[in-house]
Amino acid sequence: MTASPELRESLDGLTIPKLVRACMALHRSTAGTATAAAVFTLRLLARRVEEPDHEIAALKQQITDVIRQHIPQLLDCYGVGPDTAAALLIATGDNPERLHSEASFAALCGVSPVEASSGKTQRRRLNRGGDRQANSALYTIVLARLRWETRSRSYVEQRITEGKTRREAIRCLKRYVARELYTIIIRAHARPREQALAA
Known part of the structure; x- marks a missing residue:
């Protein structure tokens, strides 16, 4: 001034x-x-x-290089960037085999449904447990998909027409994304072990 x-x-x-x-x-x-x-x-x-x-x-370039070296398929998924991929890999840890199913990965990330039924009302609520950074990473991925991917938008709209709130529909989409990414992470970790056994 x-x-x-x-x-x-x-x-x-x-x-x-x-x-x-x-x-x-x-x-x-x-x-x-x-x-x-x-x-x-x-x-x-x-x-x-x-x-x-x-x-x-x-x-960011350093993180991207490390992820591309170990699990390049993760960055090829829609909405997954180096920050979100790193948060999910940190939550998974060095030993993803301890996660026996994609449901355990979803629980680890705090996106598994929690029963909140009362009387005649049958519903599930958001899970407030789990790794909050991984949960935030999944939420960021979901927001990117909702903004740019028509398939995810139509999925959320379909859930809303079924009577779910927008938050519940987003929770369902986070669960779906967790299932997709768990498969990629487990396959990538299993490949080097299979190669070592073959050698």
Whole structure:
């Protein structure tokens, strides 16, 4: 606000990414002036904003490379990104054979149905147990599918017409996604062991 009007007007109305790039490109003016101090500060802040973005990109690339090396099929699933895949693999652990079925994987991720029937009302509610990061990863995958995949949208609409609430329909879809991803994870872990036995 205290910078010169020319500087303020050149940066006015820009989106945050454009503003950061514009601040990085500012030319230094004569030292000792208020404009020089403002430019120095803006360039410093822009660098501070950009640095975490570079770190995030580098870490995401590292995670992607590790997942592609071990379970590339997981990233090929619709809506699964490196962050969500990593969260699910961390929840599964080094020994996925301890999960005897996809139902146990769903329980681990907190997407198995919990009986909440009372009297004549028969219903199931959301599971509030399990690994919350894995549950959040499945929810993120479901949101991506609901936004871009017509099959998932029609599935949720069908469940709603059957009398379920939107939250219950999303819980059912999370359970379906957990079943699909469990199969991929188990097959990927079983393959190296089969190769070792064959050798």
